[in-house]
Amino acid sequence: MRKTFCYRRFSTRWWGLPLLLPLILMPVSGHFSARLQLAEGYVYLIYLPLAMMVAMLMVFDWAALPGICVALLFRYFPLISPPQALTLSVLFLIAICISWAGYRLHARNRWGVGFGELSMAPIRLFWLAFFLPTLMLILLQMVVTLGVLPEASTLFSRDPFTIRTLINFQALLLSCVSLLQVYYWLIRIVKNPRFAAILWQRLQRQMAEDVTFRELFCWGVLMTVMLGILTHFRLDRENLLTSDYTLTLLLPLMLWAAMRFGHLLTSLSWSLILIALYQFREQFIDLQTQLQHLAIISSNLLVFTVTIFLMAAIGTHQRRVIIKAKRAALTDPVIGLPNLRALSADLAARAHSTICFLRIPELDLLSRTYGLQLRIQYKRCLAGHLRPFMQPGEEVYQLPGFDLALRLDSAAPLVRVEEISARLKNYRLTWDGLPLQPSVGLSFCSVRPPISHLHELLGELSAMAEVSLNSGLPENLQQGGIPVQRKVKDKLAMLHEVQFALDNDKFVLLAQRIQGLRGDDYHEILLRMVDTHGEQLKPQVFLPVVHEFGMSWEIDRWVLEQTLSFMDQQRAALPAARFAVNLFASTICRPHLAKEIGAMLQRCNIEPWQLIIEVEESHMLSDLTWGNRSINQLRELGCPVAIDDFGTGYASYTRLREIQADILKIDGSFVRNILSSSLDYHIIESICCVARLRRMKVVAEFVESEDIAAALRKMGVDYLQGYAVSLPQLLVSLAPAAGEKINP
Known part of the structure; x- marks a missing residue:
């Protein structure tokens, strides 16, 4: 317990994990950032350190700033002179602080909501994926133009309107759009290892209900083949499959994943695919290619990324809304009990069930005397009175009017129905100090799926419950030995x-x-x-x-x-x-x-x-x-x-x-x-x-x-x-x- 407490403290204080992680992740991010040395100077295809720094803020908030500052100094002091390294680090911190402050001000207390939340997508895209790279471009361009920093130590040249500047700007945008989420999940897992299990559960929940292992396997095989063609297969340069045109074939595969597999799996897989593509870029990017061609490739991948992530977020949101709507459709919004649709679904999911129908006609008179709230409260309390007696999975269902239904799993329904009947007779509701105990008619029958005529069956049970009001005993709809479902069907x-x-x-x-x-x-x-x-x-x-x-x-x-x-x-x-x-x-x-x-x-x-x-x-x-x-x-x-x-x-x-x-x-x-x-x-x-x-x-x-x-x-x-x-x-x-x- 003490070790857990110490680790929690270490993982949240600025001098602990927020200070240590940037020192580890900064050189790793620099190593995996794809950079090309061209005649006009070097260009980045994707720049990972910026995404890592933003992800640190997403997890630790302002406590991550000391670690980011130290990591920047450690990265640039060995490469350039100390004044230039300090200037470059300050520019990074200024851009990051302004962007993060604007994001926090705009997002308010929802700044830490997980990725995939559709309502937060525009805010994050603007402040963290567009405003931050744009501000970095403006600040660095200013110091390079003024001669404070040499062109060789920055991403930009003195002339802002060059293809090289555009490619580097697109690299910053692509990093913040695609890799930010991967860094966020990685840092969250390091901070709290149990978050990995939460991610796995989210990944499963976000998938469409009818997704099968066969579908996932087919998608994985196709994606592996496409990556193999782009990164490993040695074909002739004139072959269409080894050209950058093959990149466009990745889009339909990723849109398939976006619409079927959820935002989490789609964004994670696409981010890793981007890293793999850029690490083995020699196969589909000619080092002698023109900058214009390279800019088109970079812009296409940027557009692909935004499209894929937004489609994945929309698809996941739609499935979540549909699931909520289905759950809401199975519950009566006033009484708060499962409704007739829920009863139909539960009957179809069980091999054998016993339906009990409760008819309380006196609620009509009581409702007219004491108000509609009495009927609502009576049904709620009656359901609560019966639930301790019921087994797991059994439920009380709201029916229109003055009726309720119960579904039992018991193998000996007659005994349990008699116990329910006795429990009903002992129930009374105190309303404004007056005990109310209206008569309850009880009828029951056993059913097996499929039940194609549930409404008609409930009508038969209602008639038998009316008889029960006069006899005072539970009435069995199956008297005479004829299956009730067959009678209704006939x-x-x-x-x-x-x-x-x-x-x-x-x-x-x-x-x-x-x-x-x-x-x-x-x-x-x-x-x-x-x-x-x-x-x-x-x-x-x-x-x-x-x-x-x-x-x-x-x-x-x-x-x-x-x-x-x-x-x-x-x-x-x-x-x-x-x-x-x-x-x-x-x-x-x-x-x-x-x-x-x-x-x-x-x-x-x-x-x-x-x-x-x-x-x-x-x-x-x-x-x-x-x-x-x-x-x-x-x-x-x-x-x-x-x-x-x-x-x-x-x-x-x-x-x-x-x-x-x-x-x-x-x-x-x-x-x-x-x-x-x-x-x-x-x-x-x-x-x-x-x-x-x-x-x-x-x-x-x-x-x-x-x-x-x-x-x-x-x-x-x-x-x-x-x-x-x-x-x-x-x-x-x-x-x-x-x-x-x-x-x-």
Whole structure:
């Protein structure tokens, strides 16, 4: 521990590592700086000491200045006279101090942010990569022009407007743009060796998610081949591959790395490539070349460097933004819990999961009483109450409205679900000193990926959680042994069949005659559906799906339009025909149903008394609902209304006092056993008596024999319907030209 403390102190104080490192790095940087001796004088292709000094400031701030000053003196005192060495060192320090002060003032507390940060790129490019070399050029040019320093000891000549000056200036720019980052990382690792592991982690994070080892290997092989051609292969001078033109082929390879591998790997590899190119420059740079050609090569590499680094920074920034956006998209911004997308992703990533659905409908009333903040706080606290019980990787998910979902990894879900249920019952939230404990419905099911219908599955769980609110027990969606995902899949498949039938007129209308004992017969419209395989399906197969997914009105409207259109077309042959059409209870509850049906009747020029509306009695048809209002409006319009399947479900004698109707249809379950069950006989007899008091006509369904028909006639039933009276037949067969009958 003491050794670590001493090293930390040594690595931060000006007399320690900031003083020692420049003395080591300055001669190394001078050795690797590429310099050419030409007839006009020597020129630098890349000048590394300047990048090293700036990197020292990037790591140690102003504490690096003493070490930089000593390193400059040690570098120039053996080469030139002491006054000239001192003058040159002072010029370097002035330029470095002014540039660093401007950078610190502009960057403020973000001056030490790591490389690759796109928002800091313009500031660093200006102060450290452009302003500093430019200021160095101006200061050195001034002292050379004034004769303070000889031309041989500096990078510049007396005439500032020469190709040699331009090449040396580009060398300073290229060094500050490309090698600054390499020196920075090297110095940081020396200061804190653990920074190497941090760099490795950053390098991995910056790569695109779909980058593979094969892609990296291919890029590395291509880059190695290109460097080998440029630096080692001895080919004829006239060969295009050994010319400086081959340098341009490096750009697409580096842009590939910039867009795929991240800023860190791209900038590090390109910086090392530049050093290698200049160390083996004899292969592609002719020592007898003209200065203009050399200036073009240097400017191209400078432009390449800026382009590659900016593209790498932009690509890395875009990936970082996309990752943040994806993470934000998986979390509800208000509640702070993972959302439905996160649930879908987690289910897809696990081989087996158990979904628990929590329904808390009382939160609606509590939210209206105490405000929306109550709902938010309740869900947050409930999630916190459940998390200690959950295993690593399991989570609570926010769902719209007043619901939550849990995902469990347990191999014995029933036991854990019961424990969760017990924990839910013990939870209460104290709000303004008042303990609140709303009821929570809990349903669950086990699933395996792939889960292609998650929203529909959650809808099924929501319905079961509603049942749990009444039973007080967790409800299993998989009761009966049928896999829940298969049930949902079958429902969606049937939904697609229904939609296909609607779009392509694949529904078939049948008509069954209802015999009136006074000779006033009419027909009931029956619906069948032809699926994509050509099979005809009965209503009990597809109508539950129609009702569940809210397609009731689409189906009822299609039946009404087709029936009225048939009546209009056969007006001459069937002038007084009457047809009864069954409508869903949800359709009856449409506020403007009577107006819509009235418009259809008027469009087809059909009298209202020719259309009988059959309604299956439901709890929705109470005295104060739109359902009962629609019935009254239809009767005022002139359409008779029949209550279907009376005696089962919600139908009762109490309902007869609330609902005004013209026809009462006795459910077939009573009619079928009328000869063998005295109870059913008396029930039908009492229904007929009540109907007479209400001035309603009675229809008996499922009349399957003549004996049953005779018994019903004696009771005073007005209409008979069943196989003993008539079999269902195609609606179009009622036209005079057709007479084909089909089996039901």
